[in-house]
Amino acid sequence: MMPIRSTIAALATVLALGAAPAVQAQSVQEFVKAFSGQWYVFDPAYASAKDPCAISLEDTGEGEPVRYKAASSNCVTPVSGLKKWYIDEGMLHLLDASDSVIIRLGGNQSRITGEIEGTQRAVIVERAAGSQETAALAEAIRKHRCIYVGFTSDCAKKEDLAEPAMTEDGGVYASVGIVARMNVRSQPRSDATVIGVLNEGICLKVNFCTTASDGIWCRARFGEDAGWVRKTALRQSEWPVMTFANSCSDAAGG
Known part of the structure; x- marks a missing residue:
C-alpha cells in the first residue's frame, strides 16, 4: 500500500509554528494573562470562511464583576457573537453582548474544550502553535509519510482518516472499529482524565466527532459517562x- 502524500492541514500549520510554552499561573489576573491572546477552532464546521474560526481574548476588562473583552472572526453562530469572557472556578466562560454564556471551557494553555451552551456540540479551542504532542505527531507523519493502521505496517488511505459518517437510524451515531488499544478520555485533549481503555477488535458507537490540530476526536457514551477517543496517535x-x-458491526456504546 502506498504511503499517504498529504496530512491533516492543521498539523502542517502546527509543525511550522512550533509549540507554545506553558505558563504557570497563580492569581486570577495571572490566569487571565495566561489564557488571553489568540485562539483557533480548527474544525471547519465552526468556520464561516476558508480560514479557521479565530477567537481573541483580551486581558483588559471593566465592570463588577469584571468582564474582559473578546472577539471572533470567521466564526459561525453562536461563536460569531463573542464579546466578553471571564474565568470562574477554573473554567473559561465566553459570553455574548448580553452576558449570556456561549461556551464554558476547561483545559490548559494550549487547548481548552467544552460544549456550546444548551447543546451537546463539543468544541476544541487551541493556540495556533498547538501543543508539543501535536507537533511531535506532525513531525512523525512527515518523517514516515504514513499513518499506520493500528499496529500494522499498512498505511491508512486518505478516506480512512476522514470523520466517520453519522447515521440517523435509531439515533445519530456511527459505528467504528478499534484497531489499536487506546485510552478513553473525559475530554478531547491528551491531559484529560483517562476513564477507560478500549482493546483492538471492539466495535463502538460514537455520537459526535470534531476536528482538532491533532486530527479527529469522537465522543461515545460509556454508561452514564461520555468519553472521547482520538483517531490518530x-x-x-x-x-x-x-x-x-x-466501519464496524455490533457496536457497543452510544
Whole structure:
C-alpha cells in the first residue's frame, strides 16, 4: 500500500509554528494573562470562511464583576457573537453582548474544550502553535509519510482518516472499529482524565466527532459517562497510528 502524500492541514500549520510554552499561573489576573491572546477552532464546521474560526481574548476588562473583552472572526453562530469572557472556578466562560454564556471551557494553555451552551456540540479551542504532542505527531507523519493502521505496517488511505459518517437510524451515531488499544478520555485533549481503555477488535458507537490540530476526536457514551477517543496517535513516541476504522458491526456504546 502506498504511503499517504498529504496530512491533516492543521498539523502542517502546527509543525511550522512550533509549540507554545506553558505558563504557570497563580492569581486570577495571572490566569487571565495566561489564557488571553489568540485562539483557533480548527474544525471547519465552526468556520464561516476558508480560514479557521479565530477567537481573541483580551486581558483588559471593566465592570463588577469584571468582564474582559473578546472577539471572533470567521466564526459561525453562536461563536460569531463573542464579546466578553471571564474565568470562574477554573473554567473559561465566553459570553455574548448580553452576558449570556456561549461556551464554558476547561483545559490548559494550549487547548481548552467544552460544549456550546444548551447543546451537546463539543468544541476544541487551541493556540495556533498547538501543543508539543501535536507537533511531535506532525513531525512523525512527515518523517514516515504514513499513518499506520493500528499496529500494522499498512498505511491508512486518505478516506480512512476522514470523520466517520453519522447515521440517523435509531439515533445519530456511527459505528467504528478499534484497531489499536487506546485510552478513553473525559475530554478531547491528551491531559484529560483517562476513564477507560478500549482493546483492538471492539466495535463502538460514537455520537459526535470534531476536528482538532491533532486530527479527529469522537465522543461515545460509556454508561452514564461520555468519553472521547482520538483517531490518530503516536506509538512509542515514534509511529503515527490510526486507532479506529470508520466501519464496524455490533457496536457497543452510544
